[in-house]
Each structure stands twice: as structure tokens, then as C-alpha cells.
Amino acid sequence: MIKLFKIALRNLIRFKRRTLLTTSLIAIGVLFVMVFIAASSSFNNIIIGQITDSMLGHIQVHKRGYMASIDSLPLTLNLSEKGWKKFQSIAEKIPEIESISPRIKFGGMFSNYMDSTNIRINGVYPDMEIATIPLLLARVKGGEKTIKKGEILIPELLATGLKVKAGDSVVVIATNKDGSVNGKQFRVSGIIESVTGPGGRDGYIHIEDAKDILRMEELEVSEVAIRINDFSKLNKINDQLTKNLSESKNKKGKPIFDIRTWEKLSPFYNISKMIDIMTIFIKLMLIAIVLVSIMNVMIMAVYERIREIGTISAIGTMPEKILVLFLIEGFSLGVIGVIIGNILAGISIFLMNLIKITFNFSRQTGYVLSPELKIGDIIFVSVVVIVMSVFATLQPAIKAAKMEPVDALRHV
Amino acid sequence: MNLISAVDINKIYQSGEIEVPALRSVNFEIEAGSFISFIGPSGSGKTTLLNLIGCLDKPTSGKLKVAGVITSDLSRREAASFRGENLGFIFQDFNLIPVLTVYENVEYPLLLVQNLPYKERKDRVHSLLEKVGMKDQMNKYPDQISGGQKQRVAVARALVSKPRLVLADEPTANLDSKTAFMVIDIMRQMRDDYGVTFIFSTHDPKIVSEVEILFTLEDGMLVNTSKGKGGRND
Ligand SMILES: Nc1ncnc2c1ncn2[C@@H]1O[C@H](COP(=O)(O)OP(=O)(O)OP(=O)(O)O)[C@@H](O)[C@H]1O
Ligand SMILES: [Mg+2]
Numbered sequence: 001m002i003k004l005f006k007i008a009l010r011n012l013i014r015f016k017r018r019t020l021l022t023t024s025l026i027a028i029g030v031l032f033v034m035v036f037i038a039a040s041s042s043f044n045n046i047i048i049g050q051i052t053d054s055m056l057g058h059i060q061v062h063k064r065g066y067m068a069s070i071d072s073l074p075l076t077l078n079l080s081e082k083g084w085k086k087f088q089s090i091a092e093k094i095p096e097i098e099s100i101s102p103r104i105k106f107g108g109m110f111s112n113y114m115d116s117t118n119i120r121i122n123g124v125y126p127d128m129e130i131a132t133i134p135l136l137l138a139r140v141k142g143g144e145k146t147i148k149k150g151e152i153l154i155p156e157l158l159a160t161g162l163k164v165k166a167g168d169s170v171v172v173i174a175t176n177k178d179g180s181v182n183g184k185q186f187r188v189s190g191i192i193e194s195v196t197g198p199g200g201r202d203g204y205i206h207i208e209d210a211k212d213i214l215r216m217e218e219l220e221v222s223e224v225a226i227r228i229n230d231f232s233k234l235n236k237i238n239d240q241l242t243k244n245l246s247e248s249k250n251k252k253g254k255p256i257f258d259i260r261t262w263e264k265l266s267p268f269y270n271i272s273k274m275i276d277i278m279t280i281f282i283k284l285m286l287i288a289i290v291l292v293s294i295m296n297v298m299i300m301a302v303y304e305r306i307r308e309i310g311t312i313s314a315i316g317t318m319p320e321k322i323l324v325l326f327l328i329e330g331f332s333l334g335v336i337g338v339i340i341g342n343i344l345a346g347i348s349i350f351l352m353n354l355i356k357i358t359f360n361f362s363r364q365t366g367y368v369l370s371p372e373l374k375i376g377d378i379i380f381v382s383v384v385v386i387v388m389s390v391f392a393t394l395q396p397a398i399k400a401a402k403m404e405p406v407d408a409l410r411h412v
Numbered sequence: 413m414n415l416i417s418a419v420d421i422n423k424i425y426q427s428g429e430i431e432v433p434a435l436r437s438v439n440f441e442i443e444a445g446s447f448i449s450f451i452g453p454s455g456s457g458k459t460t461l462l463n464l465i466g467c468l469d470k471p472t473s474g475k476l477k478v479a480g481v482i483t484s485d486l487s488r489r490e491a492a493s494f495r496g497e498n499l500g501f502i503f504q505d506f507n508l509i510p511v512l513t514v515y516e517n518v519e520y521p522l523l524l525v526q527n528l529p530y531k532e533r534k535d536r537v538h539s540l541l542e543k544v545g546m547k548d549q550m551n552k553y554p555d556q557i558s559g560g561q562k563q564r565v566a567v568a569r570a571l572v573s574k575p576r577l578v579l580a581d582e583p584t585a586n587l588d589s590k591t592a593f594m595v596i597d598i599m600r601q602m603r604d605d606y607g608v609t610f611i612f613s614t615h616d617p618k619i620v621s622e623v624e625i626l627f628t629l630e631d632g633m634l635v636n637t638s639k640g641k642g643g644r645n646d
Binding site: 004010011014318 | 466494
């Protein structure tokens with residue numbers, strides 16, 4: 001076997017230029033795939049991290065029916081205090097849930113005493129919100145980074161439009177679910193940057209203030225944001241939570257809660273899916289490159305060596321050994337290409353991290369791409385390329401093994 | 413005991429629509445240990461006959477027995493292993509494997525056909541290379557040695573698996589006459605030393621002075637059998 005490898009390798013060395021060309025083609029293919037996978041997954045992770053950590057949370061829970069009319073922020077579809085308590089007790093029993101944050105969401109009028117406009121407001125417990133949405137305060141640009149009672153964080157677009165600065169006094173007016181209008185004065189504690197997706201242009205106040213404006217006697221909750229401790233287990237934890245919550249039914253026997261992961265809440269999920277599909281296509285292209293280039297050289301190799309095949313066959317070499325001899329040659333081409341490709345990919349990704357490629361997404365700027373080579377990807381791509389190399393060699397190798405020695409020896 | 417017996421061998425090639433009779437009703441017997449040549453003009457059927465004896469091809473009709481085996485009955489795989497165990501081949505164009513050194517070329521049948529252990533391979537290859545006078549060149553590659561040297565290596569390769577019969581189709585056609593005589597000489601020497609049967613074909617009448625028995629082919633028919641000068645020195 002070792003000898004067969006030696007013969008195959010010497011044959012590859014004998015046709016240096018051809019070997020070099022084929023292996024570099026495969027290596028470049030592997031390089032591109034690896035770099036693309038690394039860069040796109042880094043991009044994905046950064047954006048998903050941004051979306052979940054600065055606004056959505058990993059999972060959100062609403063009262064069933066709320067999501068269907070979320071655009072109007074219906075106060076009639078909030079979870080009651082009882083519902084919220086129920087949820088809390090169930091969520092506490094799942095250790096993977098790191099933190100939860102209840103929100104009262106409502107639409108209202110926002111006025112600086114001269115102009116007014118619409119605003120969407122989240123009433124939150126600052127500690128819980130910050131624990132669940134760790135990047136929230138990073139979005140606050142001007143002013144203090146807090147949400148105390150009597151204070152409001154207003155979205156950047158509103159601040160620019162109405163020329164409001166941190167420290168200014170403003171009024172928020174809203175209609176509660178009984179139809180009565182109420183207003184409250186706030187001090188602007190900071191300006192919050194917009195991000196993509198639903199809720200990206202919302203203002204924040206303390207939940208007690210929200211209750212005040214809406215004249216709620218007891219707590220009602222429009223939305224609960226949830227942060228889990230291991231993002232890679234998102235679906236598992238989501239299933240678990242869904243299962244545990246599904247036992248809570250209303251009087252009509254319908255489930256109370258509606259549980260969704262970020263994927264169902266953010267339009268970026270589709271972009272992320274597109275990137276995954278592109279990755280699949282790029283992998284398919286690599287497979288095509290490997291198949292065509294290896295098949296091509298191996299057909300050449302068999303054709304050039306017909307007399308040689310005749311000779312070893314006449315001497316008594318069994319057909320299967322001849323088959324293996326050529327398969328090893330194709331296999332070696334694949335292996336060499338994969339090794340060089342992975343080394344090049346490693347170097348490229350190292351350099352990419354060194355020069356710090358930045359990109360902008362939506363209104364957020366200056367994300368630094370930090371691609372990394374994952375062992376799983378290396379193994380997967382390498383195995384696929386090598387298997388394809390052997391597969392591409394199969395046809396020419398079978399042809400060689402089936403050759404009649406008399407015909408092969410007569411070949412000029 | 414006869415090593416080879418051929419009874420009424422016919423070989424017809426199908427070349428498109430046309431049938432080309434390459435051998436017609438050939439009969440002969442060859443004793444073990446002989447040094448034999450088939451001579452005849454181009455197209456007379458020498459290669460065809462050697463291919464049949466060498467189990468590389470099958471007769472259209474007739475019965476061919478080599479080393480006690482009716483070779484026309486063998487399957488493809490059986491024929492391959494029969495060749496590997498009983499036969500050695502020497503080719504007109506030497507047919508050494510270009511990526512292997514002289515040593516490795518001679519070692520090849522032991523390694524990939526007979527699967528012998530390293531020590532035994534080494535001993536056999538060294539002693540044969542010594543015999544054919546190529547031991548000092550054993551680490552060279554085929555393209556680094558002359559035609560005569562290549563054919564000597566090929567002789568060593570044909571003998572290394574201890575075959576009972578070595579077949580050589582025009583082994584000297586690509587050599588100048590001095591080298592040709594030398595190669596034939598070595599072949600004879602090997603026959604004398606190992607008792608291996610040698611059969612070679614040639615169209616060069618000068619070269620056959622060395623053989624014991626000379627079969628003359630013409631137009632696919634065996635027209636003459638004569639004793640050569642090169643009887644055994646016993
Ligand atoms: N594969 C084949 N298909 C058709 N005809 C063939 C084939 N091989 C040989 N022949 C024909 O059979 C006849 C004998 O050929 P063969 O090669 O045995 O002659 P030869 O004596 O070896 O000639 P040379 O001295 O030129 O090598 C020739 O007429 C040749 O054209
Ligand atoms: Mg011939």
C-alpha cells in the first residue's frame with residue numbers, strides 16, 4: 001500500500017505542471033470556500049448579536065394574538081398580572097434562561113411644547129431590561145445612560161426631527177384601553193440610536209411611569225424579552241419553554257402564550273438564511289471544480305500511460321491493484337489541494353483579522369469582521385473535496401483496470 | 413515433459429468487416445528449459461503467437477497448454493495470476509516503469525504481484541542485477557540509462573519472479589547489433605543458470621545463431637523447424 005502511494009506520488013511529480021495546476025485549482029477553491037464561510041458566519045454572528053443584544057432579546061413571549069396586531073400596539077392584548085406571574089414562575093424553572101424583562105408597549109404623542117409627533121414607547125424595569133438587552137445602553141448617545149423614573153430615552157430620529165436634546169423637558173400623551181387620554185412630563189435623559197428591525201425606533205421609560213400614563217391599576221405586560229445563557233441551544237431552550245408554557249390555557253382552552261425566537265421577529269433572519277443558501281451554492285461550485293479538474297487530469301493520466309498499464313497488467317498485476325493505483329493518485333491530488341487550500345485559508349483569515357475589515361449594517365457603523373476557521377468546517381470541506389477527488393477518479397481508474405493487456409501494449 | 417504444446421492453433425482477428433487470419437493451424441511442442449526463437453517477416457504472426465503463449469490473448473480455435481494448464485480456459489483474473497506466477501515478459505520497447513528506479517522496476521513483480529517480504533525481495537533483486545551487470549546503476553531511473561541497459565534490466569525483471577517461461581517479443585529490435593547480441597547472450601546465460609525456458613521472436617536472421625530451436629513463421633503458418641547452433645553446453 002505504501003508502495004502504491006509512492007508510485008502514485010512519483011507519477012504526480014512526473015507531471016509537475018499538471019499536478020501543480022490541478023492542486024492549485026482545488027486549493028483556491030478550498031481557500032474561497034473557507035474564507036467565505038468564515039467571513040459570512042462572522043458577519044451573521046455580529047448582526048444577530050447586535051439584533052438580539054441591543055433590542056429584541058433571544059426569545060420573546062406575548063399574549064396569543066398580540067403579534068398579529070403588533071403594529072397598533074394593542075393595549076387590550078396585554079398579559080394580565082396573573083398571566084405575567086404565571087410566566088415568571090415557569091421561566092424561573094428553566095435554568096438556561098439567564099434573564100427576562102417585561103415591557104409595556106404603547107403608542108402615543110410626543111411633544112416638546114412646540115411640535116408633536118407619534119412615538120412608540122417601551123416601559124421597562126431598567127435592571128431587568130439591561131440584563132436582558134446588554135447592548136441597550138451602548139445605543140444611548142447623548143446624556144446619562146440610565147432610565148430613572150420621570151426620565152425618557154428618546155429615539156434619535158425624533159430627537160433630530162423635533163430638535164430635542166438631553167436634559168430637555170417633554171410630554172408624552174397616550175390613550176389607555178378605556179379610551180381616556182392622559183399625559184406625563186419627562187426629562188430627556190438620553191438619545192438612543194436606531195437599529196434595524198421592529199422596535200428599532202422606540203423610546204424607553206420606566207415601567208411605573210408607563211403604568212401611570214395608562215392608568216393601570218395592576219401590572220400588565222405587552223411583551224417579555226428573554227435572554228438565554230447559551231445561544232447555540234436557542235432552539236432547544238425555545239422548545240422547552242414552549243412546552244412548559246403550553247400547559248397554561250385560558251377559559252376557552254386555548255394556550256395563553258405566544259413564544260417566538262428572534263428568527264421570527266427580525267427581517268434579518270431572511271438575510272441570514274440567504275447567506276446560508278449562498279454558502280451551499282459556493283460549496284457546490286467547489287465540488288464541481290474538484291470533479292471537473294480531477295476527472296480531466298486523471299483521464300489524461302490514464303490515456304498517457306496505456307502502455308504502462310499494459311506492461312504491469314502483462315506482468316500479472318491484478319485489475320483491482322491497477323484501479324487502486326489510479327484512485328490513490330486522484331486521492332493524493334485532492335489531499336494536497338485540501339492541505340494547501342486550508343493553509344492558505346488560515347493565512348488569509350489571519351490577515352483579515354489583522355487588517356480588521358469593518359462594515360456597516362443599516363445605521364450601525366464600524367463593525368469589525370472577525371472571521372475564524374472552525375474545525376468542523378475544515379473537516380467537512382476537506383472530506384467532501386477528498387471524497388469528490390476519489391469519485392472523479394473512479395471512471396478513468398475503472399477504464400484502466402479493465403484494459404486488455406494486448407490492446408494496451410499495442411497502443412502507440 | 414513438454415512445457416508448451418500447441419495443437420491446431422488458429423487465430424483470426426476481426427478487423428471491422430474483414431477477417432484477418434493471423435495464425436493458421438499451428439502445431440508445435442516446446443520442452444522445458446529450451447532456448448527458442450520464432451522468426452519470420454513482418455506480419456507473419458510472431459507477436460500473435462507469443463501473446464497466445466503468454467496468456468495475453470486467446471486462440472480462435474485449437475488447444476494451447478502451458479505448464480500443464482489449458483490457458484484458453486482461463487478467466488481474465490486467472491490469466492493475470494497465471495502470468496504473475498509462471499511467466500516473465502521482455503518487450504521490444506523495454507517498457508520499464510519510468511517513475512521507478514532500476515531497483516524498483518525489478519522489484520515490482522515481487523512486490524505488487526507476488527507480495528514477497530522485503531528481505532527476500534532485496535536478495536533476489538540484488539543477485540539478478542548483479543547477473544545482468546546493472547547493480548551499480550540500480551538507483552538510476554530508466555531515462556538515465558541506455559537502451560541495452562534498459563533491456564538488461566527488463567531481463568532481470570522478467571526473471572525475478574522465478575518464472576518457468578520468459579517470453580520476449582522482438583527484444584533486440586530497438587538495439588544495435590552489438591548490444592543485441594549482448595542481450596541475447598545474457599538471456600542464454602540466464603537460461604543456463606536458472607533453467608528457465610526462453611522464447612523470443614525476431615525478424616533478424618543474424619541474431620538466431622544463438623538459439624537451439626528455430627521456428628519459422630510465414631503468413632501465419634509454421635513453415636520450418638530447425639535446430640540452431642546454440643545447443644546446450646552439456
Ligand atoms: N489486433 C489486431 N487486429 C487485426 N489484425 C491484427 C491484429 N494484430 C495483428 N493483426 C494482423 O495479424 C497479422 C499478424 O500480426 P503479428 O503482429 O502477429 O505479426 P508479427 O509477425 O509480429 O509482425 P511484426 O514483425 O511486424 O511485429 C498481421 O497481418 C496483422 O496485421
Ligand atoms: Mg510483432
